[in-house]
Amino acid sequence: MPSQAPLPLFWQLRWSLRDVAAMVAAVVVLGVVLFLWEALVQLLSHVLGDVAMGLFYGVWLWGGLLLAYAIRKPGAALLGELGATLVAFALGTPLGALAAVLGLVQGLALEVVFAWARFTHWGFLLTGLSGALAGVAGFAVALVAPPFQFTQRPVGTILGILGTTVLSGAVLGGLACKVLGDRLLAIPAVRTFLGTPTA
Numbered sequence: 001m002p003s004q005a006p007l008p009l010f011w012q013l014r015w016s017l018r019d020v021a022a023m024v025a026a027v028v029v030l031g032v033v034l035f036l037w038e039a040l041v042q043l044l045s046h047v048l049g050d051v052a053m054g055l056f057y058g059v060w061l062w063g064g065l066l067l068a069y070a071i072r073k074p075g076a077a078l079l080g081e082l083g084a085t086l087v088a089f090a091l092g093t094p095l096g097a098l099a100a101v102l103g104l105v106q107g108l109a110l111e112v113v114f115a116w117a118r119f120t121h122w123g124f125l126l127t128g129l130s131g132a133l134a135g136v137a138g139f140a141v142a143l144v145a146p147p148f149q150f151t152q153r154p155v156g157t158i159l160g161i162l163g164t165t166v167l168s169g170a171v172l173g174g175l176a177c178k179v180l181g182d183r184l185l186a187i188p189a190v191r192t193f194l195g196t197p198t199a
Helices: 008-012 017-048 050-071 076-091 098-116 124-144 155-185 188-194
Strands: none
Touching: 017 050, 017 076, 017 188, 050 076, 050 098, 050 124, 050 155, 076 098, 098 124, 124 155, 155 188
């Protein structure tokens, strides 16, 4: 009895060796970026305050967003976000082990949106929505994490931080990664290596 042919969607979404190689290289680079970014944010936090600092949050989503946009397969957002934050943690980010927790939660939030779109839609609306949802997820972790102590602050401040975090997740995270991803994929060598389908 002949074996049944696999579903095309399943084989299309399987990871290849070049996907893994791209992920490993990208998470190392993006992990360094996150480490340096967090150091800069720590310096600015004393000047700008917590509400304004939420506007810089979107960069923390680049690991998951850029990897998902380039590879476009299940797990890319989660592995990219978690991997980049683990690299930042290994380098000694001021967030410590909390960085890995944030990476896991944010990566899962991104993954939910891309899975909902069946890994086939990659426009500004979807990337912005995924960044916003990841911002909500990251804020939820920060709300209960001892280093931030958000619950001890006025309600107005908490809502302000939530608003700027979600806005940054959508714009500096989702929309910026869509633009950056398009620029990277416009390079023939990068697109050929990744085999990224047309958006």
